[in-house]
Amino acid sequence: MYAFDVETPSSVAEAVAALKDEEATALGGGQTLIPTLKQRLAAPEKLVSLSGIAEMKGISTDGGVLTIGGATIHADVAAQGDYPALAALAGNIGDPAVRNRGTIGGSLANNDPSACYPAAVLGTGATIVTNTREIAADDYFQGMFTTALEEGEIITAVKFPIPEAASYQKFDQPASRFALVGVFVAKTADGVRVAVTGASEEGVFRWSEAETALNKEFRSDALMDLNINAMNMIGDLHGTKEYRAHLVKVMTRRAINAIG
Amino acid sequence: MPADGGIGASTKRREDVRFLTGNGNYTDDINANGQAYVYFLRSEMAHAKINSIDTSDAEKMDGVIRIFTGEDFVEVGGVPCGWEVTDRFGNAMQEPRHPILAHGKARHVGDPICAVVAETLEQARDAAEAIELDLEELPAVIDMKSALAEDSPKVHDELESNLCYDWGFVEENRDAVDEAIKNAHHVTTLELRNNRLIANPMEPRVAIGMFDRTTDEHTLYTTSQNPHVIRLLMGAFVLGIPEHKLRVISPDVGGGFGTKIFHYAEEAFCTFAAKAVNRPVKWTCSRSEAFVSDAHGRDHVTKIELAMDEDGNFLAVRTDTHANMGAYLSTFAPSVPTWLHGTLMAGNYKTPLIYVNVKAVFTNTVPVDAYRGAGRPEASFQLERVIDKAAYEIGKDPIELRRQNFITEFPYATPVAVEYDTGDYNATMDKMIEIADLAGFEKRAAESADNGKLRGLGVNCYIEACGIAPSNLVGQLGARAGLYESATVRVNATGSISVMTGSHSHGQGHETAFPQVIAEMIGIDPSQVDIVHGDTSKVPMGMGTYGSRSLAVGGSAMVRATEKIINKAKKIAAHLMEASEGDIELKDGQFTVAGTDKSVAWGDVTLAAYVPHNYPLEDLEPGLEETAFYDPANFTYPSGAYACEVEVDPETGKVTIERFSAADDFGNIVNPMIVDGQVHGGIGQGIGQALLEQAVYDEDGQLISGSYMDYAMPRADDVPFYTVDHSCQTPCTHNPLGVKGCGEAGAIGSPPAVVNAVVDALRRAGQDITHIDMPLTPSRVWQAMQS
Secondary structure: OOOOEEEOOOOHHHHHHHOOOOOEEEEOOOOOHHHHHHOOOOOOOEEEEOOOOHHHOOEEEEOOEEEEEOOOEHHHHHHOOOOHHHHHHHOOOOOHHHHOOOEHHHHHHHOOOOOOHHHHHHHHOOEEEEOOOEEEHHHHEOOOOOEOOOOOOOEEEEEEEOOOEEEEEEEEOOOOOOEEEEEEEEEEOOEEEEEEEOOEOOOOEEOHHHHHHHHHOOOHHHHOOOOOOOOOEOOEOOEOHHHHHHHHHHHHHHHHHHHO | OOOOOOOOOOOOOOOHHHHHOOOOOEHHHOOOOOOEEEEEEEOOOOOEEEEEEEOHHHHOOOOEEEEEEHHHHOOOOOOOOOEOOEOOOOOEOOOOOOOOOOOOEEOOOOOEEEEEEEOOHHHHHHHHHOOEEEEEEOOOOOOHHHHOOOOOOOOOOOOOOOEEEEEEEOHHHHHHHHHHHHHOOEEEEEEEEEOOEOOOOOOOOEEEEEEEOOOOEEEEEEOOOOHHHHHHHHHHHHHOOOHHHEEEEOOEOOOOOOOOOOOOHHHHHHHHHHHHHOOOEEEEOOHHHHHHHOOEEOOEEEEEEEEEOOOOOEEEEEEEEEEEEEOOOOOOHHHOOOOOOHHHOOOOEOOOEEEEEEEEEEOOOOOEOOOOOOOHHHHHHHHHHHHHHHHHHHOOOHHHHHHHHEOOOOOEEOOOOOEEOOOOHHHHHHHHHHHOOHHHHHHHHHHHHHOOOEEEEEEEEEEOOEOOOOHHHHHHOOEOOOOOEEEEEEEOOOOOEEEEEOOOOOOOOHHHHHHHHHHHHHOOOHHHEEEEOOEOOOOOOOOOOOOOOHHHHHHHHHHHHHHHHHHHHHHHHHHHOOOOHHHEEEEOOEEEEOOOOOEEEHHHHHHHHHOOOOOOOOOOOOOOEEEEEEOOOOOEOOEEEEEEEEEEOOOOOOEEEEEEEEEEEOEOOOOHHHHHHHHHHHHHHHHHHHHHOOOOEOOOOOEOOOOOOOOOOOOHHHOOOEEEEOOOOOOOOOOOOOEOOOOOHHHHHHHHHHHHHHHHHHHHOOOOOOOOOOOOOHHHHHHHHHO
């Protein structure tokens, strides 16, 4: 680890001000950034910790919308009862140490192509709230490790319209236990949404053919004739492109069956 | 036997009090006054010519004490190899120099090129980044078969080729085996890979070198399974330090699994540098560094053929193996695919003709050496897999095919040069069938099918050679060391006992189990006995712990020393009771005179030995301390039968282990709870090899699975609750305790059981699959089902 300074602002405004410094980097729960620093793969001069900002923490439900503060840890999301599919997803991220440090805002800002939260956000059609604006999930994810966030922009909250029913089915990568493939299926007011993480070189994506088929008929058999193109899938030590494409279908079917 | 704590008692491990409360004293917990830190700048290329190294900027940086390069080690020895294998033509293996720091070329990712010694570790790292390395990348030699091609680049330019040796065993059988296979009624052939593994002990390696200018004494703290071996290799062959000026200490060590047997360059570096900079020098390996610097395990590519007659009787076995040595020869690397592998190819079966051919190959990868089981898992895996395939091909029940070929009479001299003293393979098979409830398998398979899962059953046997080893024999086979063990039993004046053992405990529980033996022999409470190990200045020269040898060899030395103690104590007791020595009996810590009510307590006798007022001083020296060195007459041969039941998810290829049953014959047992734990751990590692773990290099020699993000270690939810049994006991005939060793059995016996089970599950589902290479990842199993 290289030497760096740490600031611990207590409000979003202070954090925004601190991040105006070009050499500053925001620190959420640190589950990706700290290992990166330990390996000397990043050298920020200043870390601005978001974990001391009270207004970015906590979970509330109002008018069918679950709002989660950007600095809320996974364990707290796992403990809420208003959106069970999201709670189950959060409760299966990493291990207890990760779930008690890692934050939803940190995960979404990082947008790891194998992370679980992006599938929930895209699959629910959630809204990312930042210090300057609100960004629809469909506009937010822009490819692996890439998002719509501007330099210095902070995710202060995420708003999930609670769907009629939802399920996240994750197939673990055996070593990291990130998603080798994870599929989030939600029946929302605007129709069925299917979001896939872990599988694509492009990061999280919506499987629109499946959505179309499921909007006609919400049964796993509706996917029978669909096939997902393996070309853009990730192929690595843990699974070929074809295997991931296959798993997308299996996990989608399982999510549909879990919803019933 | 004492009410609690003698031989056979499941005494709780006393060392766990400090381990479980965070009070262990590991090497990294030790800090010396004025200690400096070393950071190794390691090669990021698999194969590179070192054109130049410019340290001038780095040397000026804050905190830098000195920067070392390969040039600084030209005058000292390289890291030595402890075993010389002779090839099938009678020639010595090719043995390259292994410099402490790379000189001329870097030969694997992780090969240390420079060492920066600084006031702090961060300063050392900062300076390492300022070193200007001019490396010229060379084509990497990764695939073993390509490495042997005429036009392959060479890992070591000074050698003739990348072939370390071409070993044949038993060479005289070669033609007869070929002939038997040619003429056999049926030959089953299997090609497989025994996957490369990384041991990953919880505690990474650490070394601290110290030097005292006033006495010329060097001290090395290191995470070793055998501090005396390190003292001998490093003192005599690397740095030229006489042993009385070199103390090696291995305090608490957090797991070894083989990879902490070997002498490593970092240990020699810290010892050398401590004198050169006149400061203690400490190195703590990071986890990332461990992946590219700890010796790896396994990595064999094998073709095995099993010839049978029309009744399924085994006629001959022929194997052709390529064994990866990596870039340099680690301490015992040449012995693993040869003497620890070829000699086990008879397994539990009376196959009359066996020929094993092994080509050991240099590649631009981390050196490969012993890992839990070391050669024996590779032997068991191929043999038990080919037998399963043979049973399928000839339509026989795999258990019956095994039984029909079992060795049933002992001692049994195998055609691969070892003699099994005892065993009862039908007994362990019967026991396995019982504890695994094989009778209930079909019912469970039907339940699995109802849940959309494919259930499979895999069974296998194993044999291993432990209690390593008769020194004169291994000397003939090329070992450059003796493999006896030592113990000093020091009885204190008031009767408590300190045992200085050459064995080393790095998780095995010696501090609990060894006192149980002495408690049993003398009849005192085991709390009166303490074990001292891991310090060359405290214990007699011993060879350490590996190869399931501690109790069989180290324990035997302790028994021999204790017998000397008891003999002397009886003389003292006879004097005190004015009786004849021949009439003295020792029971429950009391010496009695046969046929009388006279008695004297253990403590009275020991006190008399040290306060010899009433003592036969003319005939007997005072004091009560004895040393024994025990050299085993033979290996020990633990054996067993294992059963694994798996469920395969046909949609994803994911394998879950539903049941695992192990019936082992370890001979006599001292602490059944510790034996259970050893078997559990071994099976866990075997399941790791079978389903999860793989060290994978790409064609450029980059280690793709170089962190826990990609190297899958088994976790609690990957393994089932095991059913283990060690009630089948055919005691070893040639050591005083009748023990055989249990440390490696689980890792040897379990991989074939798992793979047999998965292949069985797929076959039951109508798939024509005969083999899938380990690890059986979901992706691989699914892929196999598609073809």
